[in-house]
Amino acid sequence: RKEVEQDPGPFNVPEGATVAFNCTYSNSASQSFFWYRQDCRKEPKLLMSVYSSGNEDGRFTAQLNRASQYISLLIRDSKLSDSATYLCVVNDVDAGNMLTFGGGTRLMVKP
Amino acid sequence: DVKVTQSSRYLVKRTGEKVFLECVQDMDHENMFWYRQDPGLGLRLIYFSYDVKMKEKGDIPEGYSVSREKKERFSLILESASTNQTSMYLCASRIDGRYQPQHFGDGTRLSIL
Numbered sequence: 483r484k485e486v487e488q489d490p491g492p493f494n495v496p497e498g499a500t501v502a503f504n505c506t507y508s509n510s511a512s513q514s515f516f517w518y519r520q521d522c523r524k525e526p527k528l529l530m531s532v533y534s535s536g537n538e539d540g541r542f543t544a545q546l547n548r549a550s551q552y553i554s555l556l557i558r559d560s561k562l563s564d565s566a567t568y569l570c571v572v573n574d575v576d577a578g579n580m581l582t583f584g585g586g587t588r589l590m591v592k593p
Numbered sequence: 594d595v596k597v598t599q600s601s602r603y604l605v606k607r608t609g610e611k612v613f614l615e616c617v618q619d620m621d622h623e624n625m626f627w628y629r630q631d632p633g634l635g636l637r638l639i640y641f642s643y644d645v646k647m648k649e650k651g652d653i654p655e656g657y658s659v660s661r662e663k664k665e666r667f668s669l670i671l672e673s674a675s676t677n678q679t680s681m682y683l684c685a686s687r688i689d690g691r692y693q694p695q696h697f698g699d700g701t702r703l704s705i706l
Contacts, residue, residue, distance in 0.1 A: 514693075523700075523702075526636075526683075528695075531692075573691050580641075581694075583634075583636045585635040
């Protein structure tokens with residue numbers, strides 16, 4: 483299956499900062515994209531789907547750049563509770579639309 | 594909300610035992626998955642199932658088997674547990690369709706002694 487690449491981090495940021503993660507994917511035919519959040523020793527939970535026009539949910543903004551084959555997640559006004567690993571997920575159209583998970587980017591928000 | 598329930602949060606077994614991990618989802622999802630997650634290795638797909646009685650190997654099926662006799666239940670079986678199967682096991686389910694996300698259970702932290 484094709485690759486989904488993420489910078490593993492950690493990204494260490496102070497509370498209130500804005501932080502952005504990128505994720506690159508290799509299959510240009512991919513059509514659905516998601517960001518998941520995973521807390522330490524817990525299961526991944528869907529944070530948001532990524533739509534072609536970009537979408538926002540409160541402090542979180544996701545964008546898709548098909549030409550360069552990456553998706554991004556922007557977190558504004560970081561909270562301590564945002565500390566987690568963020569997983570980028572892309573469907574693999576060559577493998578029955580299975581979802582391929584990136585390795586995750588770890589975010590640590592400091593007081 | 595989708596509910597994916599795994600039978601145990603923590604499990605300790607001995608080398609050579611046959612181990613069953615159970616997963617049940619309540620949303621009539623067609624697709625179900627078993628992953629293991631180890632530090633530094635991310636999520637690795639063990640087996641998945643598109644429908645009742647159907648199963649497909651994932652990336653690391655060796656040492657595992659699965660059973661899907663009912664749509665809502667997907668079981669992972671360690672035929673003869675070994676210490677290198679100590680891991681966090683995650684079950685997930687998904688509606689069939691390219692735009693659908695996966696929903697995970699709480700995970701089972703399995704230790705093989």
